């Protein structure tokens with residue numbers, strides 16, 4: 244069985260972060276492992292508190308895994324502060340880790356700053372050069388490049404700038420666009436459009452986490468990079484289509500829809 248690691252924050256309500264990543268890994272039939280960077284007190288209504296895990300404990304978690312287990316792909320999510328980012332980058336280089344998916348998590352849908360403002364440049368300088376693929380949403384692409392994005396032309400411009408920062412592929416997500424939820428993949432020479440209908444639901448908590456974990460799972464399973472992204476896009480679209488309401492706010496996506504369908508079980 245292929246083994247995939249998520250390096251990310253914990254979401255107490257289970258819709259995003261480490262919890263969404265591990266559910267996505269299971270649904271893809273890969274073995275999931277986790278290095279926790281921060282613990283958040285969070286629910287469908289928002290993020291209420293964050294405690295960062297010490298860089299030393301992050302290093303110890305990474306060493307515990309890489310000293311013992313071969314890792315087929317890594318997904319990086321919430322990294323919060325400069326010291327966390329530097330510790331992760333150092334360990335990934337030490338163990339010559341490949342197949343790295345970086346989701347540059349900055350602000351939650353509820354508006355909470357999950358990446359400290361002074362840590363943005365460190366993420367760009369330390370993690371983007373190590374990334375096989377980076378998956379910013381529109382606001383993250385704007386923050387990374389300093390470009391205001393209002394059109395496809397500007398998405399392409401931002402992708403080109405981000406590609407020069409080091410990742411082999413750039414996927415700018417269109418979840419926050421008006422109209423269709425179309426994503427754009429750039430490999431340094433050409434663009435691939437990944438279209439999807441916009442699903443009318445308020446329950447999109449953890450969509451970015453889920454998509455990046457699905458890409459990491461597919462890469463680990465040996466799909467080509469473009470195929471990994473295309474299949475992940477199908478996965479997130481199905482997971483959003485069957486998302487559901489828990490709590491009073493933005494509910495989570497449904498990771499086990501295909502399994503439920505096969506088994507005849509209902510939610």
Ligand SMILES: Nc1ncnc2c1ncn2[C@@H]1O[C@H](COP(=O)(O)OP(=O)(O)O)[C@@H](O)[C@H]1O
Pocket residue numbers: 379380381416417418419424425426439440441442443444447449450451452454476479480483
């Ligand atoms: N309402 C929706 N209908 C269909 N796809 C969506 C919807 N919202 C988000 N997506 C898709 O979910 C994935 C995550 O995108 P996005 O929500 O922009 O990321 P983030 O969670 O990082 O803000 C993308 O593939 C995006 O196109």
Ligand SMILES: Cc1ncc(COP(=O)(O)OP(=O)(O)O)c(N)n1
Pocket residue numbers: 251252253254258259260261283285320321348350351352353357447448449450451452453
């Ligand atoms: C612990 C943690 N990590 C990441 C996020 C952001 O998740 P994302 O999929 O980008 O979208 P929302 O959850 O903000 O809808 C998070 N909330 N918590």
